[in-house]
Amino acid sequence: MSSAKFITLEGSEGVGKSTQCTLLANAIAGEFGQSLCLTREPGGTALGESVRSILLETTLPPMDAMTELLLMFAARAEHLSEVIRPALNAAQWVLCDRFTDASYAYQGGGRGLGADAISILENLVQNELRPDLTIILDLDVDIAFRRIENRGQTDRFDREKREFFEKVRQVYLRRAKQFPDRIVIVDAAASIEEVHGAVREIVRKRLL
Numbered sequence: 001m002s003s004a005k006f007i008t009l010e011g012s013e014g015v016g017k018s019t020q021c022t023l024l025a026n027a028i029a030g031e032f033g034q035s036l037c038l039t040r041e042p043g044g045t046a047l048g049e050s051v052r053s054i055l056l057e058t059t060l061p062p063m064d065a066m067t068e069l070l071l072m073f074a075a076r077a078e079h080l081s082e083v084i085r086p087a088l089n090a091a092q093w094v095l096c097d098r099f100t101d102a103s104y105a106y107q108g109g110g111r112g113l114g115a116d117a118i119s120i121l122e123n124l125v126q127n128e129l130r131p132d133l134t135i136i137l138d139l140d141v142d143i144a145f146r147r148i149e150n151r152g153q154t155d156r157f158d159r160e161k162r163e164f165f166e167k168v169r170q171v172y173l174r175r176a177k178q179f180p181d182r183i184v185i186v187d188a189a190a191s192i193e194e195v196h197g198a199v200r201e202i203v204r205k206r207l208l
C-alpha cells in the first residue's frame with residue numbers, strides 16, 4: 001500500500017483557509033520532506049478551472065442547486081482521474097483546498113439538498129477513495145461574515161446571506177462528529193501562526 005497521504009482543508013468563507021493551505025504545503029514539502037501535489041476544488045485541472053469560473057461567476061442567472069452539485073462532481077471526477085489518483089499512485093502526498101465535505105456543507109446544507117444525493121455521487125465518483133485527514137477551520141459566522149464583507153472582489157458564494165453560512169458551518173461541525181477518525185476541527189479565531197501551528201501538529205501526529 002502506498003504511504004502517500006491525501007489531506008483536505010475545509011472551512012466556510014473568511015476563515016483563512018487559502019493562507020493556511022499555503023503554509024501547510026510549505027511545511028509538508030519542507031519540514032516533513034514529502035513530495036507534494038497542492039491542488040484545489042472546484043478546479044485543479046483545465047476543465048475543472050473552467051467549471052469553477054462558471055460556478056463562481058456572478059453575472060450568470062441563478063443556478064439550480066442540483067446543477068451546481070453536478071458541476072462540482074463533474075470537476076471532481078476530472079480532478080480525481082487527472083491529478084489526485086495519479087499523484088497518490090506516484091507516492092506523492094496530495095493537499096487539496098476543499099473536497100467533498102464542501103459539497104455536503106454547501107450543496108447539502110447551504111442549498112438544502114441533504115446528504116443522500118451527495119453520498120450517492122461520492123460513491124459513484126470516488127469509489128472507495130476518501131481523504132486520510134480533513135482539517136476544518138472553524139470560525140463564528142459573524143466574524144467570518146465581516147471578513148468577507150471587507151473583501152474587494154466577491155464570487156457567487158460570497159454573496160450568500162448569513163443563514164447560508166450558518167448552515168454550512170453546522171454541516172461541517174456535524175461531519176466532524178460523525179467522522180472523528182478522519183476530520184479534525186481547528187479554531188480559526190487564533191492568529192495565522194497559531195492556527196498554522198495547530199494544523200501542522202495535527203498532520204504530524206496523525207500522518208507521520
Ligand code: TMP
Pocket residue numbers: 013041042072097098099100101102103104106107157158
Ligand atoms: P474557495 O472559496 O475555497 O476558493 O471555493 C470556492 C467556492 O466553492 C466556495 O464558496 C465553496 C464552494 N464549493 C462548493 O460549494 N461545493 C464544493 O464541493 C466545493 C469543492 C466548493
